Amino acid sequence: QVQLVESGGGLVQPGGSLRLSCAASGFSFSSSAMSWYRQAPGKERELVATISSGGGSTKYADSMKGRFTISRDNARNTVYLQMNSLKAEDTAVYYCKAMEVVDTRMGKKEYQYWGQGTQVTVSS
Numbered sequence: 001q002v003q004l005v006e007s008g009g010g011l012v013q014p015g016g017s018l019r020l021s022c023a024a025s026g027f028s029f030s031s032s033a034m035s036w037y038r039q040a041p042g043k044e045r046e047l048v049a050t051i052s053s054g055g056g057s058t059k060y061a062d063s064m065k066g067r068f069t070i071s072r073d074n075a076r077n078t079v080y081l082q083m084n085s086l087k088a089e090d091t092a093v094y095y096c097k098a099m100e101v102v103d104t105r106m107g108k109k110e111y112q113y114w115g116q117g118t119q120v121t122v123s124s
Contacts, residue, residue, distance in 0.1 A: 002026035002113045004096045009118030012086055016122070020081040022096030022115055030054075032100040034072060034079040038092035038120075048094070049081065086122045093117040 008020040020036070031053050039045040049070035050059045058070050069082040079096060096115040101108055 002098075004098060004113055004115035006094065006096050006115045006118035009094060009120045011121045011123065013124055014087060014122055016086050017082070017084045018086065018120060020083070020094055020096075020118060020120075022079045022081075024077045024079070024096075024098060027098065027100050027111075027113065029077040029098070030074040032098045034070075035097045035099065036070060036079075036081045037095045037097055038090075039095070039117075040089075040092040043092075045095070051079065083120070086120075088122050091120060091122050093119055 003025045005023045006020060008018060010018065012018050033050060033052050035050040036048040037045050038048050047061055048064055049061070049068055051057070051070045051072055055072050060068060067083065067085045070079065071082070072079040081094065083090065095117045098113040100111045100113070102111060
């Protein structure tokens, strides 16, 4: 079965750093683009970063550019999110998402798989 398991969240002081990990199994990880999303209480879930299947292309939300880095290790079926210079407004549940494209008789179909999330709290 498909599994996406996030880890590395916790409590950190403003200005600190955390590295989140997402271990994937049950699908073609190396052929799937991966993303990190986050959701704070009372707010919409928002895209944090995306990385292509081979790791050659990355995209970031404007507020994360220069502070966050997404990477992946296809040999370990793991995607990472390095978070530096953390701010209180970064407090949220962070989710890992896979985007698998499968060829079907009627064309390509995209499947999305979500992890359960890991809490990141930035506070003094």
